[in-house]
Amino acid sequence: MKKAPYKIYLSEEEMPKYWLNIKAFMKEKPDQMLNPATLQPCTAEELEQLFCSELVKQEFNNTDKYIEIPKGILDFYKTYRPAPLIRAHRLEKMLNTPAEIYYKFEGTNTSGSHKLKSAAAQVFYAKEQGITSVTTETGAGQWGTALAMACAYYQIDLNVYMVKVSAEQKPYRKSVIETYGGRVIPSPSDTTEVGRKILAEHPDTGGSLGCAISEAIEAAIKKDNCRYVLGSVLDHVILHQSIIGEETRIACEKYGIKPDIIIGCVGGGSNFGGLIAPFVADKIEGKSDIRIIGVEPASCPSLTRGKYAYDFGDTGKTTPLLRMYTLGSGYIPSPNHAGGLRFHGMSPIVSKLYHDGYIEARAVEQTKVFEAATAFARSEGTLPAPESAHAILGAIEEAVKCRETGEKKTIIFGLTGTGFFDMTAYMSYNSGTMVDHIPTDEELEKGFTELPNVPGK
Amino acid sequence: MKKAPYKIYLSEEEMPKYWLNIKAFMKEKPDQMLNPATLQPCTAEELEQLFCSELVKQEFNNTDKYIEIPKGILDFYKTYRPAPLIRAHRLEKMLNTPAEIYYKFEGTNTSGSHKLKSAAAQVFYAKEQGITSVTTETGAGQWGTALAMACAYYQIDLNVYMVKVSAEQKPYRKSVIETYGGRVIPSPSDTTEVGRKILAEHPDTGGSLGCAISEAIEAAIKKDNCRYVLGSVLDHVILHQSIIGEETRIACEKYGIKPDIIIGCVGGGSNFGGLIAPFVADKIEGKSDIRIIGVEPASCPSLTRGKYAYDFGDTGKTTPLLRMYTLGSGYIPSPNHAGGLRFHGMSPIVSKLYHDGYIEARAVEQTKVFEAATAFARSEGTLPAPESAHAILGAIEEAVKCRETGEKKTIIFGLTGTGFFDMTAYMSYNSGTMVDHIPTDEELEKGFTELPNVPGK
Numbered sequence: 001m002k003k004a005p006y007k008i009y010l011s012e013e014e015m016p017k018y019w020l021n022i023k024a025f026m027k028e029k030p031d032q033m034l035n036p037a038t039l040q041p042c043t044a045e046e047l048e049q050l051f052c053s054e055l056v057k058q059e060f061n062n063t064d065k066y067i068e069i070p071k072g073i074l075d076f077y078k079t080y081r082p083a084p085l086i087r088a089h090r091l092e093k094m095l096n097t098p099a100e101i102y103y104k105f106e107g108t109n110t111s112g113s114h115k116l117k118s119a120a121a122q123v124f125y126a127k128e129q130g131i132t133s134v135t136t137e138t139g140a141g142q143w144g145t146a147l148a149m150a151c152a153y154y155q156i157d158l159n160v161y162m163v164k165v166s167a168e169q170k171p172y173r174k175s176v177i178e179t180y181g182g183r184v185i186p187s188p189s190d191t192t193e194v195g196r197k198i199l200a201e202h203p204d205t206g207g208s209l210g211c212a213i214s215e216a217i218e219a220a221i222k223k224d225n226c227r228y229v230l231g232s233v234l235d236h237v238i239l240h241q242s243i244i245g246e247e248t249r250i251a252c253e254k255y256g257i258k259p260d261i262i263i264g265c266v267g268g269g270s271n272f273g274g275l276i277a278p279f280v281a282d283k284i285e286g287k288s289d290i291r292i293i294g295v296e297p298a299s300c301p302s303l304t305r306g307k308y309a310y311d312f313g314d315t316g317k318t319t320p321l322l323r324m325y326t327l328g329s330g331y332i333p334s335p336n337h338a339g340g341l342r343f344h345g346m347s348p349i350v351s352k353l354y355h356d357g358y359i360e361a362r363a364v365e366q367t368k369v370f371e372a373a374t375a376f377a378r379s380e381g382t383l384p385a386p387e388s389a390h391a392i393l394g395a396i397e398e399a400v401k402c403r404e405t406g407e408k409k410t411i412i413f414g415l416t417g418t419g420f421f422d423m424t425a426y427m428s429y430n431s432g433t434m435v436d437h438i439p440t441d442e443e444l445e446k447g448f449t450e451l452p453n454v455p456g457k
Numbered sequence: 458m459k460k461a462p463y464k465i466y467l468s469e470e471e472m473p474k475y476w477l478n479i480k481a482f483m484k485e486k487p488d489q490m491l492n493p494a495t496l497q498p499c500t501a502e503e504l505e506q507l508f509c510s511e512l513v514k515q516e517f518n519n520t521d522k523y524i525e526i527p528k529g530i531l532d533f534y535k536t537y538r539p540a541p542l543i544r545a546h547r548l549e550k551m552l553n554t555p556a557e558i559y560y561k562f563e564g565t566n567t568s569g570s571h572k573l574k575s576a577a578a579q580v581f582y583a584k585e586q587g588i589t590s591v592t593t594e595t596g597a598g599q600w601g602t603a604l605a606m607a608c609a610y611y612q613i614d615l616n617v618y619m620v621k622v623s624a625e626q627k628p629y630r631k632s633v634i635e636t637y638g639g640r641v642i643p644s645p646s647d648t649t650e651v652g653r654k655i656l657a658e659h660p661d662t663g664g665s666l667g668c669a670i671s672e673a674i675e676a677a678i679k680k681d682n683c684r685y686v687l688g689s690v691l692d693h694v695i696l697h698q699s700i701i702g703e704e705t706r707i708a709c710e711k712y713g714i715k716p717d718i719i720i721g722c723v724g725g726g727s728n729f730g731g732l733i734a735p736f737v738a739d740k741i742e743g744k745s746d747i748r749i750i751g752v753e754p755a756s757c758p759s760l761t762r763g764k765y766a767y768d769f770g771d772t773g774k775t776t777p778l779l780r781m782y783t784l785g786s787g788y789i790p791s792p793n794h795a796g797g798l799r800f801h802g803m804s805p806i807v808s809k810l811y812h813d814g815y816i817e818a819r820a821v822e823q824t825k826v827f828e829a830a831t832a833f834a835r836s837e838g839t840l841p842a843p844e845s846a847h848a849i850l851g852a853i854e855e856a857v858k859c860r861e862t863g864e865k866k867t868i869i870f871g872l873t874g875t876g877f878f879d880m881t882a883y884m885s886y887n888s889g890t891m892v893d894h895i896p897t898d899e900e901l902e903k904g905f906t907e908l909p910n911v912p913g914k
Binding site for chain 1: 462463464466468469535536537546547565566567568569606609610628629632633635636637638831834835836837838839840875877878880881883884887
C-alpha cells in the first residue's frame, strides 16, 4: 500500500458519484415527521409546498442505500472539491501522543464551510423543477454564504432572512452574500406578515433564528415559483453531506488508514451525520466497532441533556414536528460564539442513532474550545471555525488519553470550516473576557415544559 | 497526454524541490543595492546586521539557476501545499470567450495569500542561525499573518509593527496574528526611537508603512539575536516565490497546457516575480515568446508611470538604495483598497525585466477591479483579494480580446489570495461609494523631485 501523503486529495475519478443514505442501513428508522395540527405523518404533497419535489422524495427515502448524484451537481462539486484528508502531524507532536490524528477539511472553498454540498444539491433540484427563487434564514452566516455561492452558480434568485443582530454584528458576512448576488433581509422585517407582527409587538427586537425561519417559510409559500431551503437537520441535508464521510472512507481505504474513533461537532447534525455516514453504516451492519463521538457546546447540550421527543424545528412553532433530542423550541441558549451550534434540537437521524447507542455525545465549554482552536491554529496552520473547534477539542481529549494509556489509536475528526468571520470570538478569547455558561437543570426544565404533547412518544 | 482535471493538484513527489533564481538567467543583472551614505554597493557584512546570512547569500546570488530548498522548509510547504492550478471554465463561459483561462490559486491556507512561502523560508533560516526573534511591518496584514503562522510553526518570537490605522481598521487581521502567537505593535509606537520621535512631532498620526518599516528595522538591530524580515521587493523573496511559477510550469507540462499569456498583479513584485519565474527564464533564453503582463493599480502606477531610478524602499529613507521603477519614496498613493499594491517602488528584478522589454505592464482603476472580482466570485466561487483581482481583470481583458478576434489563446493568471479580510472594500463597491483616483502628472512629479541623486543612473 502507498504511503499516505501529508494531505490526501482524491482524484476526480475517485470522488464519490453517489450519496449514502444512512436511513436505508438503520434497523429502526427515525420516527416520521408529523403535521402539528393533525399529529398525522406529513405527506409528500404537504411538504412539496415548501420544498422541491426531489428533495421531498429524498426526505422520505428509507430504502435506497446509495443515491446517484446528478451530473449537474457533480460538476459543481468539481469546482471546489475534493476536500483533503490531512494528517495532523504537528498536533500529534505537540500533544506527544502515540495516536494518529487525521482531519477531513471542508473549509477549502470561499463559503468557508461544509454547507456548500447541500446548498448546491438543493439549488440544482430547484432549478431543474423550474423554480426561479429560493428563500432561507441564516444565523452565523455560513449557510447563507454557501447558498449565495450555489445560487450564483445555478443562476437563481436568493432572499436570505438574516437574524437582525447577526446582520448588524456580522456586516462582512452580509456583504459576502451580497457580493455573490444574494439579497439579505434583516429579520424581523416588514416583508412578511409574521415579521410585521413581531415588529409591531417588539419594535426594538434583534430577531431570532426562529423568527427568521418563519419569515423565510412565509416568503417562500407566498411567492410564485419559490421554495424554502434549509441547511441542516433534515434527512435530505444529511444525505448530501454524506460525501464528507464517503471521501474520508475512500481516502482511508486507499492508504490503509483504519480509524478507531470518528469525531465531529454537532449543532443541527448535518456535518456530523455526513461525516459518520459510511462508518455508522458499517457499525450497524456489524462490520466494525468504531467509536463515533459528537461534540456539542455545554451551553446548548441537546444530545447530552435534551429529551428525545417530538418538537418544532423553529422557535415560532411553524414547522412540522420532528422526533429528536431537543431542549424545547423555546430554549434560548446563552451567547456562544459557535453560532452554528446554537440550535435547540438535533437531526432526527443523528438523534435516533444516539438513542440506539451507535454514537456517543460529549458537551464542552467554549473557553476550552478556543484553547483547542488556538493550539490547532498554531500547530496545523489553519484557523478553525469555532464550531469545528469543538471536534478538535474532542480529538485532543482522545489523543491525550492515548498518551496516558500508550495506545496507538487512529482518530479522524471533521474540520467543518475556517474562522475568518469569527474573529470577534477569538478577540474575546485572546483578551480573556470569554465566559462559559452551562444551563442549570431548572433552566432546561423550563424549555421542556413547552414540548408538544404527542401521545405515545 | 492525460486530460487535465478541473483542479490540478501536484502530488508531493511532483512538488518542486528547488527555487528558480531568475537573476541567473538574466543577461543583464539588476543594478547593485547601494549604501545611501556612501553610494557604494552594500556588502554582505552590512546586510547581515539586518537579515540572516543565508538570505543575504541568496540576495547576492546571480549565478545559480536553481537553489535547493532545505528539507525543513519543504516539510512546512507540505503542510499547506501544493496549491492548485484551476481551469476557469465558468468564467470562460460567462465571457463567451474561445480563450482557455487557468489560475494558480495561492489562497488555500489560513494566511490567505502567497506570502507564506517566503515567510517560512525566512523564519527557517533565522531559526537555523540561532536567531530567537524577528521583526517586520505589515500594512494590509497578509504578510504579518503569514509570518505569524511561520513563526508559530518554527517556534520563534515575532513582533509586527502594524500601521496604526490598519490595526484600528482591521482589528480582525490583528487578532489573527495574535491567535498565531505574534505580538502586534501599532506604529508609530513608543518602543523605538524613531517611533517616539514621530509621536512627539505628530501625536495624532495614524502611521505609515514607511514609518513601520523604520521601527521594525530599528527594533531588529537593537535586540540581541533578532533579525528583520521583509515580505516583498527583495531578490531572495522573489526567489522563494518562484515555487508559484515552477508548480504552474510542472502542472502545464503534465497536462500539455501551453500558455500564451501569463498575468499577475504587481505591488512590490513578489507574487508576480514568483509566478513568471520559469516562463521569463525561457523567454530570456529564446525558448518562448510568451507574453507576460503585470497589472498594477492606476492609483499607484510605479511600472507604467514611474521612473527607473535608485530610490529608498521606505518613506523614512532608512533602507539601502534599490534601482527600480519608483514613484518616489515620498509618494503617498490615494486610498486604494488593495493595500498590498500600495507601494511606491517595485522589485529590482521585475523592474529590470520590464526595463529590458521582457514583460508588459498595465494600470487599472479599482472600480473596474472590483467589478472583475465580483464576476469572478459569482462564476468561479472564490472571493478574491482585491490585489488578486487586478490579475483577474487583466485576464478578463485578454479573454475578451480573444472573443473579438476569435483566437483560442491560453491565459494563466495568479490568484494570490482570498478577500475574507477585505469586506470593507467590497461593501464600498457594493454600495456604489467606491471612487477611482488617478494621480495627475503634477502629483507624480512631486514624488520624483525627492529621488536620491546617484550619478550615472
